[in-house]
Amino acid sequence: MKKKYILDREDKVTDQRLFTKRREIIAGILSAPFVLNTSNLFGKGENYLSFKKDMQYSTNEQTNTIKQITSYNNFYELGSGKRDPLINADKLNTENWKLTVDGLVENPITIDTEDLITKFSLEERIYRLRCVEAWSMVIPWIGFELNQLIKKAKPLASAKFVAFQSILDRDNLPGQRRNTLNWPYREGLRLDEAMNPLTIISVGLYGRVLPNQNGSPVRLVVPWKYGFKSIKSIVKISLVSDEPKTSWNEQSPNEYGFYSNVNPNVAHPRWSQRRERRIGEFKKRDTEIFNGYAKYVSFLYKNMDLKKYF
Numbered sequence: 397m398k399k400k401y402i403l404d405r406e407d408k409v410t411d412q413r414l415f416t417k418r419r420e421i422i423a424g425i426l427s428a429p430f431v432l433n434t435s436n437l438f439g440k441g442e443n444y445l446s447f448k449k450d451m452q453y454s455t456n457e458q459t460n461t462i463k464q465i466t467s468y469n470n471f472y473e474l475g476s477g478k479r480d481p482l483i484n485a486d487k488l489n490t491e492n493w494k495l496t497v498d499g500l501v502e503n504p505i506t507i508d509t510e511d512l513i514t515k516f517s518l519e520e521r522i523y524r525l526r527c528v529e530a531w532s533m534v535i536p537w538i539g540f541e542l543n544q545l546i547k548k549a550k551p552l553a554s555a556k557f558v559a560f561q562s563i564l565d566r567d568n569l570p571g572q573r574r575n576t577l578n579w580p581y582r583e584g585l586r587l588d589e590a591m592n593p594l595t596i597i598s599v600g601l602y603g604r605v606l607p608n609q610n611g612s613p614v615r616l617v618v619p620w621k622y623g624f625k626s627i628k629s630i631v632k633i634s635l636v637s638d639e640p641k642t643s644w645n646e647q648s649p650n651e652y653g654f655y656s657n658v659n660p661n662v663a664h665p666r667w668s669q670r671r672e673r674r675i676g677e678f679k680k681r682d683t684e685i686f687n688g689y690a691k692y693v694s695f696l697y698k699n700m701d702l703k704k705y706f
Contacts, residue, residue, distance in 0.1 A: 453692070473562070473571045474488065538600035561582050
């Protein structure tokens with residue numbers, strides 16, 4: 397039997413060889429004292445992922461605990477309360493999930509997510525432990541750079557933006573029975589943002605496949621932007637020529653801009669964004685421009701008015 401790695405702190409991370417088959421992922425259980433009901437945190441079985449730690453982009457900051465990451469979530473499809481996604485996690489059906497990449501591409505792709513990992517496991521350094529701050533948690537994501545998927549689809553010269561769409565399942569997802577948003581959830585990035593190596597498609601966290609409340613089976617992670625940009629449970633990625641509509645911008649355009657970069661100098665209409673409180677901490681800290689990733693992404697916005705394009 398392969399060795400199981402129980403990761404509850406960043407300093408316990410141990411590199412493993414890239415795995416080749418999802419069906420070979422080992423089921424296990426979480427160790428105490430973090431979890432009492434593991435079925436709600438990671439489903440019926442805790443599927444372990446092999447990974448290779450990314451040394452270039454990973455932060456050295458202390459990660460949040462598994463319990464914090466999986467029990468305090470924003471996932472409106474499963475409810476608007478912070479605990480609702482955990483409570484309603486079993487309402488999200490991820491069986492036979494398909495991810496489509498289409499639009500202005502030469503090579504449209506439809507991937508069975510059971511095979512998603514195997515299709516990308518042959519390329520060196522794709523799967524990485526990304527300990528990135530997701531305002532305001534530090535989460536060890538496992539995934540691959542979105543640019544790998546986009547390159548395989550071969551975008552046309554007319555493609556300027558990337559549009560994302562999440563699941564639509566009103567019969568089972570309790571949050572979609574309410575008109576909180578215009579379902580399904582939609583998000584978007586400029587193409588150069590999507591191609592940045594910090595932008596990843598995550599399939600796991602803390603050495604395990606994504607639990608439902610964190611956006612199983614595949615989600616976006618854009619660590620220099622506010623959390624709602626990192627769309628969960630993606631079913632379609634489309635290359636388009638014009639800026640796509642996004643859910644929160646459509647719902648409240650004066651509060652949620654298309655870019656939504658972490659910027660302490662741009663206040664939300666109802667609160668300041670100069671300070672933040674990380675989950676699990678009492679004391680607030682100063683918010684960093686681009687969430688601390690300025691050296692990797694600031695060039696994307698050269699000569700842009702970041703108060704106008706917030």
